[in-house]
Amino acid sequence: MRVSVIGCGYLGAVHAAAMASIGHDVIGIDVDARKVESLSRGEAPFFEPGLPEILGDGLASGRLRFSTDIADTRGADVHFIAVGTPQLPGAHAADLQYVDAAVTALMPVLRPGDIVAGKSTVPVGTAADLAVRIASVGATLVWNPEFLREGWAVQDTVSPDRIVVGVPAGDAGVHAQAMLRQVYHTAVAADTPFLTTDYATAELVKVSANAFLATKISFINAMAEIAEVTGADVTQLADAIGLDERIGRRFLGAGIGFGGGCLPKDIRAFSARAEELGKSEAVAFLREVDAINLRRRDRAVQLTVDALDGSVFNKRVTVLGAAFKPHSDDVRDSPALDVAVRLHGLGAQVTVTDPAAIENARLIHPQLTYVADRDDALRAADIVVVVTEWDEYRRQLSPEQAAALVSGRVVVDGRNCLDAAVWRASGWTYYGMGRP
Known part of the structure; x- marks a missing residue:
């Protein structure tokens, strides 16, 4: 099939490359010319295991290309909307300007019978x-939420654990469902659950899944x-339990909590939308x-301060990790x-290391010291914070x-990922989250 993907950020770039990897002819569109140039050279603009390989394969095969010109999507059978929906500045609601802009740009190239799939x-x-806007030109909107985990996004796209498609009633919905089954032909052939719903249910599947996951993580942190x-x-x-x-x-690992570009802003946007609907008490x-979730960050900082006898001022603190999760x-x-930033604010000499996220971290917090090599970062540290x-x-x-x-055998395990008994037996003073 001919497929277009509007928006080539994290979601869109992975989706475009994955669709090409299962045999479709894909055009990825983004307004950022530098991003398009990078992707066209086979260079992923972010770290995601497996993406460089399928990106390179798609480009080499001719099944995948990228452009800044929305007109290049003309003739595609299915157009995926994969732009960001960040949190509005100064509010909890989602910013839909990029979704609106993508649909507005796409309208002139849509043909009767085309499918627009919102992700x-x-x-x-x-x-x-x-859907009303898109139907005015004879095209049909479906809502096809993504369930990607950063670090496993390629696998989750090519071999998803479920496919959810929100469709309109009537013949248009039947046609749209059939088209999406063709798009995800490899997953359908593998008997992946394919759930057809109305629009509202499809939209709620994603945000309610994130809300449940966030609740489970915060529950165990409350127990901590x-x-x-x-x-x-x-x-x-x-x-x-x-x-x-x-x-x-799964996801009952106490620690410093969740982060990233999705979970925090999605649960806040869900709360904001519930308030607009007059049902704020339902998700209070x-x-x-x-x-x-935010309190656990405070606790990690306090543990570090307590471990150094009440002050981190001028202490050498090595922080292992900058990304919100591994493989990202x-x-x-x-x-x-x-x-890391809070400890720096308390006067600590903070050195941060991470296998993948140093450059991104440096862009937003240049005041910290970054060292790429783990062992070099550990040298002469008074305390280690994982x-x-x-x-x-x-x-x-x-x-x-x-x-x-x-210099000092003191470790604060902010993820409870180390074997406390082993580290203590080796002469370390070990502090965990919610552990004696």
Whole structure:
């Protein structure tokens, strides 16, 4: 099929390359000429495992190309909208200007029978409004939310765990559903669940999934707060309740909380939309979910201060991690970087290292010292603070190896990803989140 992808940021670039990898003829469109030039050379503008390979393969095969000219989408069977929906400045609501601009630009090239598939995360009710505009030229809107995990985005696009398609009623909806089945032909052939819904349900699937995930993470972090004043071990607690199949162990890892460009802003936008609908009480708990999440950053900073006898002033603090999660270079609303900045603000000499995110971190917080090599970053440190659970820190760094580099054997494990017993046995003073 001929496919266009409007917006070539994180979501769009991955989607375009993945669609080409399963055999479609794809044109990616973005207003950023430098980004288009980079992608056209096969250079991914962000770190994502597996993307450089499928990007290069798609370009070499001729099935994938990029452009700044929306007219180049003419003739595509399906047009994906994959632009960002950031948080509005000074508010919690989502900023839909890029979605509106993408649809406005696309209207002159649409033909009767074309499909426009929205992938951007939007407030419920957005699709119904856009559908009217798109139907005016004989095209049909579907809403096809993305469920990508940064670090696994290529896999999640090519082999998703489910496909959700919100369609209008009638023949147009039947046709649209059939077209999306052709787009995702490899996943459909693998019996991936293909769920057809109305617009509102499709929009809610994404934001409610994020709200549930954020709630689960903040729940265990709330339990960590209780554990810290009772002497309980939140890791053992999570193991115990995670054995209940109704609960499950995944995402019950207490630590400094979630971040990134999606989860925080999506739950805030969900709350804002619920308030607009007169149902703010239905998701009032999300405000506390957000507050718990932010408090864990405070706790990591306080643990570091306490570990250094009440002051980090002029102390050499090595922070392991800058990205909000491993396998990513994304530092948007990163708890790891936030902790580093707060420690710097308290007068610490902060050195930050990360396998992928140093350049992005330096752009927004140039006041910190960045060292690419992990061992060089550890040298002469008074304390080590682990804030992103990269394998380079949790599996490949032994306490003996670290001890040979640092000045003080003190570690704050902001992700509870180290084996406390092993590190303590090696002479380290170990502090975890919600652990005695």
